Each structure stands twice: as C-alpha cells, then as structure tokens.
Amino acid sequence: MTTTTTAATAPTVVPDFDADTGRKLAIICSKGTLDMAYPGLVLANAALGEGVETHLFFTFWGFDIITRSRMGALKFTPLGNTATHLPQGLGGLPGMTALATHQLRRQIADIGVPEVPEFLAQIVASGGHLWACRMSADLMHLTEDDLYEEVEGIISATDFIEKTDGAQLLFI
Amino acid sequence: MTVTTIAGRDVHVDAEGFLTEYDEWDDELATRLAGQIGIDLTDAHRRIIAALREDYRQHGETATLRRVTTLTGVPTRELFALFPKKPAKKMAYVAGLPKPRGCV
Numbered sequence: 001m002t003t004t005t006t007a008a009t010a011p012t013v014v015p016d017f018d019a020d021t022g023r024k025l026a027i028i029c030s031k032g033t034l035d036m037a038y039p040g041l042v043l044a045n046a047a048l049g050e051g052v053e054t055h056l057f058f059t060f061w062g063f064d065i066i067t068r069s070r071m072g073a074l075k076f077t078p079l080g081n082t083a084t085h086l087p088q089g090l091g092g093l094p095g096m097t098a099l100a101t102h103q104l105r106r107q108i109a110d111i112g113v114p115e116v117p118e119f120l121a122q123i124v125a126s127g128g129h130l131w132a133c134r135m136s137a138d139l140m141h142l143t144e145d146d147l148y149e150e151v152e153g154i155i156s157a158t159d160f161i162e163k164t165d166g167a168q169l170l171f172i
Numbered sequence: 173m174t175v176t177t178i179a180g181r182d183v184h185v186d187a188e189g190f191l192t193e194y195d196e197w198d199d200e201l202a203t204r205l206a207g208q209i210g211i212d213l214t215d216a217h218r219r220i221i222a223a224l225r226e227d228y229r230q231h232g233e234t235a236t237l238r239r240v241t242t243l244t245g246v247p248t249r250e251l252f253a254l255f256p257k258k259p260a261k262k263m264a265y266v267a268g269l270p271k272p273r274g275c276v
Contacts, residue, residue, distance in 0.1 A: 009182055010174040013189035014208045015265060017258045042275055049237055051257035112239060113276045122238065125248035 017051075024053045024167035026160070031172060032064030034076040034104055034116075040172045041065075041119045048126035055167065056123070057160045058151075059133035062172075063140060066132060066148045071116050076104045117148065124150040131155050131163070179204040190265055194228070197268030206266045217254055217266070220244055224267045234264045236274040 025047045029040040040056060047054045064070040078084040078100050079091030090096060109115070114122060124130065132147055132154040144154060155163075173192060175182050183196045191197055191205075202221060206213045213221075223244045227235045237260045241248055255262040260272050 009177045012176045012178055012208075013174075013185065013187070015188050015190070015261070017209055017262055017265075018256075045276055049258065049260050111276075112236075112242075112274075114238070119276075122241075122248055126237075126252060 021052075022166075023051075024164060025055070026164035026167040026169045027054070027056045028169070028171045029056055029058050029062035029065055030060045032061035032070070032074060034074040034101060035081075036172060037062075037065045037074050037116055038108070038113070040170070041116070041123065042113070043170060044123050044128050045119070045126065048123065048128050053167075054123075054127075055129045055131060055160070055164050057131045057133060057157075059136050059157075063133065063136045063142070065116060066120070066130060066151050067142065067146055068148055069146070071120070071148060074116060075101045077101075120148055120150065129163075131160055133157065133160075186270075188271075190270055191268035192270070194225075194268065197225070201268065202266050205268070209262060209265060211255065211262065211266065213266070214254075216246075216250075220246060220251070220254065220263060221267045224263055224269060228267070228269050233274070234267075234269045234272040236260060236272045236276060238276050239274070 025044070027040045027044055029037065031037070044054050044056055058066045064074060075097055077091060077097040078086050079088070079096070081091070082088070084100070113119070120130065130148070130151045132151050134154050134156045137143065137154045144151070147154075174185055174187070176185050179201050183201070184192045186192050199218070202218070203213050206217065211217065220240060224235055224240060227239070227243055235243060237248065237251060240246065240251060240263065251259045264271050
C-alpha cells in the first residue's frame with residue numbers, strides 16, 4: 001500500500017493490485033455433466049481474473065469438457081440428483097434429460113455465462129492452462145486431434161502434479 | 173466511507189481506495205488513478221473506461237470482464253494486456269466504480 005498524506009483529508013489508499021503472491025491453482029475436472037463442468041470453469045475464470053496462475057486437468061468423465069465432439073453437448077440429468085427437488089421417478093422418463101439440459105443451458109445463457117467451448121476459449125485467453133489426462137486418453141482411445149485445440153498437451157498424472165507444485169488444488 | 177484528496181480535489185473512497193461517488197470522477201482523475209496503479213492511460217484504455225461507466229450508469233452495476241468484452245468487442249487477451257493481472261478490478265478502479273460483483 002502506498003499512502004500520501006494531505007492536511008485536510010485521509011491518506012490516499014491505493015489498492016495493491018500487482019503484489020506477486022506466487023499463488024497457483026490446480027483444478028481437476030473429473031465430471032462430464034453440464035452442471036459439474038461449470039464449477040471448475042467458473043472458478044478457473046475467477047482465479048485468472050485475480051492474477052492467479054491456473055491449471056486445469058481434465059480426467060475421466062471430465063474429458064468430455066475438452067473432447068471436440070462432446071464439449072458443446074454436455075448434458076444434465078435430474079436422475080439421482082435430489083437437489084433438483086423433483087420426484088426421482090420423473091427423472092427416468094424418456095426425454096427428461098434432454099428437457100433438463102435444455103432448461104439449464106437456457107438459464108446459464110440468461111445470466112450471461114458462455115457455453116463450454118466459448119468459456120474454455122475465455123479461460124485460455126485469460127492465461128489459463130488446459131491439460132488432458134494421459135490415462136483417460138488411452139482409455140477412450142482419443143488423441144490430441146480429438147481434443148479442443150487449446151489443450152496444451154496430454155500428460156500423465158505425475159506430470160500434472162509436477163507442473164502444479166505448490167498450487168492449491170480443487171477436485172471437482 | 174473516507175474523504176481523500178486525489179488530483180487536488182476531495183473525493184469519497186471506500187476502504188480499498190475505490191471511488192464511491194459516480195459523479196466525482198472525471199478524465200483527469202482517471203489519469204491519476206491509473207498512474208497510481210502503474211497504468212499510463214491511452215485511448216484504448218479510455219474507450220473501455222467510458223464503456224464501463226456508461227454501462228454502470230444504465231444498469232447500476234460494474235461490468236464483469238466478460239461483459240466488457242461483449243460490450244466493447246475488445247478481446248479478453250487485450251483486456252489483460254491493457255490492465256494486467258487483475259483487469260476487472262483495475263478497470264473498475266480507474267473508472268471510479270465499485271468492484272464488479274458478478275462471477276463471470
């Protein structure tokens with residue numbers, strides 16, 4: 001904080017926006033449903049806006065978030081999700097997942113939050129790093145060609161742990 | 173709420189130093205505020221600040237980074253280049269507005 005003093009008024013407080021805290025954040029995205037994709041993306045975006053070095057690791061079902069053929073079509077289902085407060089039997093009816101997905105997608109758009117591919121682009125433009133899990137790629141027989149082009153690489157869990165040395169970690 | 177002196181005049185600020193009175197701001201003050209956080213204001217900065225202030229006047233809320241991009245067409249990367257590290261907060265500070273409240 002820098003302060004200058006004048007006679008009549010309080011010292012001028014200047015926010016210290018540029019203090020280098022060396023803070024790093026690692027976010028492991030392991031779920032591929034629409035509702036579980038957003039928390040990681042929102043938090044990554046927030047961290048980047050605060051100048052925090054941010055790395056996202058997409059693994060298992062989270063791979064859908066960066067798989068080109070699927071990233072724009074993540075789904076949401078009320079089935080098994082009591083937080084929707086709908087009768088659970090309803091969730092299993094044909095068409096319910098499509099309906100719930102449509103509804104959630106619209107609600108997300110209504111509050112000005114971008115769709116997943118655009119959100120990833122914003123995260124990368126803000127300086128975020130996207131990494132794909134080697135084991136998941138092998139398991140699903142996917143290569144870099146199948147992934148969103150801004151993914152920096154397919155790396156092992158060990159590589160990710162190395163890259164995020166000293167980082168705070170979120171598992172979603 | 174505190175009264176402090178910036179650019180030779182008394183202005184109201186919050187505990188962090190953000191201006192709290194919309195009408196106490198002008199271009200000269202913006203230049204001084206920007207200078208205090210290490211930014212040399214250019215026309216590119218000023219266009220964004222003007223958009224931010226206009227949006228606040230209309231909606232009563234400080235635009236988030238994403239909204240600034242939508243409003244001005246200035247890409248995210250460029251916003252980070254103009255207002256490094258914490259662009260949303262820096263823009264709000266220079267524009268004499270509260271910190272943005274929105275998440276995205």
